Amino acid sequence: MSSDTPILSIRDLTVDFAPKSGRLPAVSNVSFDVTAGEMMCVVGESGSGKSVTALAIMGLLAADTAISGNILFEGRDITRLSRREWQKIRGRQIGMIFQEPMTSLNPVFTIGRQLVETIRHHERVSVRAARDRAVELLDMVGIPSPRSRLDDYPHQMSGGMRQRVMIAIALICSPRLLIADEPTTALDVTIQGQLLDLLNDLRSETGTAIMLITHNMGVVAEVADRVTVMYSGCVAEQAEVMQIFDHPAHPYTSGLMNCTPKLTVTSAQLNTIPGSMPNPAAAPPGCLFAPRCELAIDACSEGRPAQVNLTGNHSSACIRAEMLLGESAE
Amino acid sequence: MIGYTVSRLLQAIPILFLVSLFAFGMIYLIPGDAATVIGGPEASAADLEEIRQNMGLNEPFYLQITSFYTNLFQGDLGKSLMLGTPVLDAIIDRTPITLGISIYSLSITIIFGLVTGIIAALNHNKLLDQIATLFALIGISLPNFWLALILIVLFSVHLGWFPTGGYVAFSESPIGWLKTTTMPAVALALLQAGLLTRITRSTMLEVLSQDYIRTARAKGLSEWVVVGQHALANVMMPVVTVLGLILSVLLSGSIVIEVIYNIPGLGSLMGNAILSRDFPLVQGGLISIAASLLFLNIVVDVLYFWLDPRIRIKSRD
Ligand SMILES: Nc1ncnc2c1ncn2[C@@H]1O[C@H](COP(=O)(O)OP(=O)(O)OP(=O)(O)O)[C@@H](O)[C@H]1O
Numbered sequence: 201m202s203s204d205t206p207i208l209s210i211r212d213l214t215v216d217f218a219p220k221s222g223r224l225p226a227v228s229n230v231s232f233d234v235t236a237g238e239m240m241c242v243v244g245e246s247g248s249g250k251s252v253t254a255l256a257i258m259g260l261l262a263a264d265t266a267i268s269g270n271i272l273f274e275g276r277d278i279t280r281l282s283r284r285e286w287q288k289i290r291g292r293q294i295g296m297i298f299q300e301p302m303t304s305l306n307p308v309f310t311i312g313r314q315l316v317e318t319i320r321h322h323e324r325v326s327v328r329a330a331r332d333r334a335v336e337l338l339d340m341v342g343i344p345s346p347r348s349r350l351d352d353y354p355h356q357m358s359g360g361m362r363q364r365v366m367i368a369i370a371l372i373c374s375p376r377l378l379i380a381d382e383p384t385t386a387l388d389v390t391i392q393g394q395l396l397d398l399l400n401d402l403r404s405e406t407g408t409a410i411m412l413i414t415h416n417m418g419v420v421a422e423v424a425d426r427v428t429v430m431y432s433g434c435v436a437e438q439a440e441v442m443q444i445f446d447h448p449a450h451p452y453t454s455g456l457m458n459c460t461p462k463l464t465v466t467s468a469q470l471n472t473i474p475g476s477m478p479n480p481a482a483a484p485p486g487c488l489f490a491p492r493c494e495l496a497i498d499a500c501s502e503g504r505p506a507q508v509n510l511t512g513n514h515s516s517a518c519i520r521a522e523m524l525l526g527e528s529a530e
Numbered sequence: 531m532i533g534y535t536v537s538r539l540l541q542a543i544p545i546l547f548l549v550s551l552f553a554f555g556m557i558y559l560i561p562g563d564a565a566t567v568i569g570g571p572e573a574s575a576a577d578l579e580e581i582r583q584n585m586g587l588n589e590p591f592y593l594q595i596t597s598f599y600t601n602l603f604q605g606d607l608g609k610s611l612m613l614g615t616p617v618l619d620a621i622i623d624r625t626p627i628t629l630g631i632s633i634y635s636l637s638i639t640i641i642f643g644l645v646t647g648i649i650a651a652l653n654h655n656k657l658l659d660q661i662a663t664l665f666a667l668i669g670i671s672l673p674n675f676w677l678a679l680i681l682i683v684l685f686s687v688h689l690g691w692f693p694t695g696g697y698v699a700f701s702e703s704p705i706g707w708l709k710t711t712t713m714p715a716v717a718l719a720l721l722q723a724g725l726l727t728r729i730t731r732s733t734m735l736e737v738l739s740q741d742y743i744r745t746a747r748a749k750g751l752s753e754w755v756v757v758g759q760h761a762l763a764n765v766m767m768p769v770v771t772v773l774g775l776i777l778s779v780l781l782s783g784s785i786v787i788e789v790i791y792n793i794p795g796l797g798s799l800m801g802n803a804i805l806s807r808d809f810p811l812v813q814g815g816l817i818s819i820a821a822s823l824l825f826l827n828i829v830v831d832v833l834y835f836w837l838d839p840r841i842r843i844k845s846r847d
């Protein structure tokens with residue numbers, strides 16, 4: 201498969217938890233691609249719909265959630281799959297690492313059991329072979345003396361260790377796509393770095409495409425190939441990582457970059473984007489970011505802005521995108 | 531694990547002591563004169579004096595209490611006034627009957643409670659959930675003596691499937707045992723089963739919303755494994771904790787049920803002992819029922835300890 205064929209293609213994904221309430225959907229009209237072997241970062245503030253998008257891809261949202269749009273995985277629309285067909289994709293072709301390492305492992309089963317059951321669910325191997333495989337995987341994700349760890353329970357491990365176990369579980373079938381939902385947010389900074397390096401190494405070794413969800417532009421700068429910026433359930437901007445840092449075409453993206461803590465800046469100088477995301481029950485009529493935007497003009501509150509294609513695969517949902525690009529080019 | 535069991539057993543000692551002290555003090559706690567209460571209104575002064583003499587009520591207090599405890603430690607709970615046999619023998623004779631029915635009833639409770647609770651949770655807010663919740667509510671609200679009578683009217687009088695009462699030992703005829711114990715066991719189980727259904731349902735709902743269940747699904751496991759293994763293993767812990775409570779309710783419920791179904795178990799023995807003011811038998815029954823409840827609760831605690839690795843391993847380190 202050539203490197204720019206998308207393995208995951210999302211078109212107009214809308215996820216609404218309360219369709220009749222008139223509230224803003226948690227995710228609306230989101231479209232993006234993940235191509236084979238790339239690291240695609242999804243960024244956005246808390247509540248912007250990143251996790252909901254990921255769960256929709258995994259088919260893990262509650263059955264009564266209203267989902268529309270298409271999710272094409274290797275060309276096949278997986279939104280209409282039966283439960284059985286989903287089970288063949290989950291864990292085998294798409295792996296997922298969750299935001300909450302402390303609670304994502306079953307507290308009453310050993311680490312070994314949780315790995316072995318998954319291995320044996322997907323491959324016909326003996327328990328002994330599965331345990332050997334589990335040791336290999338734990339070793340690969342950097343857990344010291346992995347064999348002795350097999351009989352540990354999750355509570356005997358630190359958050360970082362648990363997240364490594366989660367990564368090991370997600371890697372069992374060498375999935376084509378790995379969704380990592382803020383895998384490091386709950387962990388301290390040194391562990392964050394180690395885990396990101398681990399994910400990056402795994403990607404170059406196995407060729408697994410990674411959709412990395414984060415709200416940290418520093419992480420994006422370090423590992424991303426491409427970036428999708430989400431705001432209030434919508435895509436604000438999409439671009440290659442270099443484009444987004446050099447020529448951001450959405451004021452929200454610039455805002456996110458300004459509030460990323462840099463090591464050279466003291467915490468007192470930390471910037472924030474003033475205001476907060478719109479209340480889903482009373483969303484403004486125009487651009488959802490307009491009330492917080494310094495560059496907003498009258499036209500911004502007239503109708504939701506559409507995605508505008510700028511150069512190559514750079515797109516933005518800001519009506520002033522061209523102007524922003526012109527400015528940064530000068 | 532062994533250390534934990536031993537420490538729980540040691541903790542039971544002061545409790546047993548308090549219970550025995552209460553059993554001993556019962557004679558002093560009843561208003562008026564114990565001998566008059568025992569002898570009843572028709573007893574003559576000579577009769578009363580004889581009762582006092584037999585029960586040692588004329589002895590000084592410290593002698594009474596020391597002889598009570600000396601006898602207790604030797605396994606001598608005194609002689610039943612009503613039966614004329616040693617209290618301990620009477621209790622040992624009747625215990626297997628009550629134990630058999632209790633275990634039968636407990637099995638019905640657990641199977642029914644777990645199954646309906648899980649079905650209700652899996653069909654949250656759907657028709658099956660509402661039916662199960664309704665049944666649980668009925669089970670909790672019906673007094674078990676009333677249910678016992680209804681069962682007799684329905685299944686014995688009208689349908690003739692079961693005898694109205696009596697008891698056949700399992701060793702004599704297993705079928706006979708089943709025929710005589712099924713209705714009492716069901717009547718006893720219903721309340722607890724309703725309780726367990728509700729607890730299982732709410733625990734299951736909570737467990738199903740946990741992150742590790744989402745992980746299990748994300749691994750591609752089948753719903754059967756997700757619910758039957760990952761969720762159930764976590765549901766079992768809260769359920770096991772209420773088992774102790776359920777057992778206590780079962781044992782106290784057995785008094786009424788055994789009287790209604792005319793079953794010669796510990797429950798009806800205690801019922802008769804109370805009615806005929808057989809103090810030694812009531813004392814002995816109180817102590818042995820308390821001891822067995824304590825023991826069962828320790829078993830439940832140890833089981834819980836063994837089920838939850840978070841507690842088990844902390845104590846090992
Ligand atoms: N199960 C649900 N039912 C109803 N609303 C939900 C549900 N899950 C998420 N939401 C709502 O959807 C919106 C997006 O949530 P989401 O979890 O995707 O945010 P996020 O971008 O992952 O944020 P964070 O960085 O905090 O993880 C939020 O407003 C949230 O309240």
Ligand SMILES: [Mg+2]
Pocket residue numbers: 250251252299381382
């Ligand atoms: Mg999230």
